[in-house]
Ligand SMILES: O=C(O)C[C@H](O)C(=O)O
């Protein structure tokens with residue numbers, strides 16, 4: 001095999017997966033847009049998402065800054081050298097990371113050190129299988145951390161909030177799957193897709209669930225019972241009112257694919273892999289002699305470009321927008337309430353897990369009084385003059401900072417935090433005591449927000465690695481929604497409560 005050509009083919013596969021959303025996923029997002037009522041927060045979010053899909057394709061840049069844990073599934077004819085393919089994959093991962101198509105995402109689990117090139121022990125994940133065909137197929141999924149954290153595994157029988165007892169039968173499985181969508185709320189960047197694995201053990205069950213994510217969104221399960229269940233789950237989950245980003249709305253789940261395998265008598269697992277709307281998976285067929293791509297998968301049907309719709313809808317939306325520039329006063333913050341849309345111009349600082357942990361016991365490297373913290377781990381690149389440029393910069397899941405956020409806001413005088421998915425009671429109480437606000441940005445809209453960032457004014461704590469460092473960003477017209485205010489209101493708590501009530505309507509046997 002020509003290894004250079006194979007490396008080039010893999011480079012193209014990785015770039016395409018990270019930057020160009022597959023056709024079937026685009027059609028599902030278009031359907032979600034059609035289901036939402038104009039003028040709602042959910043409709044506004046889907047508009048931003050569509051815009052972001054266009055920008056990522058045009059800029060050949062990551063759809064979402066979290067380019068995930070690259071997982072390859074490789075099928076080879078008997079006799080093909082799998083070790084050579086492994087080396088070619090590693091080289092392509094290194095090169096696409098250097099070219100900012102992937103964020104350096106591989107972190108040493110014990111020291112926290114970022115390897116800088118997405119390579120590390122066990123990374124990327126590569127699973128090989130042999131087959132009788134005469135060509136190679138390579139599938140790739142880039143599944144981000146926020147949605148991965150919403151995966152869930154049930155051991156039947158069990159008791160579920162809202163639904164009661166789930167037994168060891170199809171109806172028990174039904175309850176687990178509905179519950180999995182409820183517990184994800186908007187934190188995995190809904191509207192999402194789920195892959196479900198029934199049976200196996202704890203690890204093979206999750207493998208089976210993830211395998212389902214390679215199916216086409218619009219296919220029909222060959223098993224008629226599971227086909228019915230898949231359809232039922234999508235229909236029912238969309239009555240929960242979780243909506244895009246958990247803002248409430250009609251579109252909560254865009255696809256459900258279920259696989260089944262045998263189990264041992266004592267174990268009965270239902271494993272659910274949750275994938276965000278930024279559902280990045282692609283596959284190619286490769287000629288084993290030349291290493292060239294001979295076929296791209298997921299090419300059937302219409303390609304929605306979103307271009308016409310975005311142009312049409314931006315003119316229609318005219319929401320009242322509050323302009324904010326840091327340093328922000330307590331009075332300004334206390335005047336904001338849940339549902340307000342804000343547009344930020346000026347300085348903001350990124351901070352995620354490592355920074356929050358650090359600030360608990362250290363001074364801040366800059367004066368944070370009245371400032372805005374953005375829960376974000378960007379993709380960065382250096383231009384010819386050696387200046388940093390932002391390649392992708394959407395929000396990360398804020399709930400991970402729940403143990404620290406309230407204390408840090410009070411300690412340093414921070415007035416606003418931006419992230420996604422909302423935060424819990426401890427932060428809500430601190431917002432009230434101190435005069436602070438939580439702003440929800442649209443998860444996954446990494447190109448859209450990168451475009452609002454007009455410059456990088458500095459960086460601190462680079463020793464934590466690119467995603468975890470504190471970047472000083474100069475932004476213009478950075479839009480977000482107030483979802484937690486200083487008056488004790490939390491849209492996230494409200495949506496959680498009402499969706500649990502909706503879930504509970506499905507406790508009766510259906511299958
Ligand atoms: O790591 C990130 O930037 C985001 C992550 O995928 C998340 O959803 O929280």
Ligand code: SF4
Nearest residue numbers: 064144146189276444
């Ligand atoms: S930020 Fe959202 S869209 Fe991006 S990987 Fe995480 S869950 Fe997916």
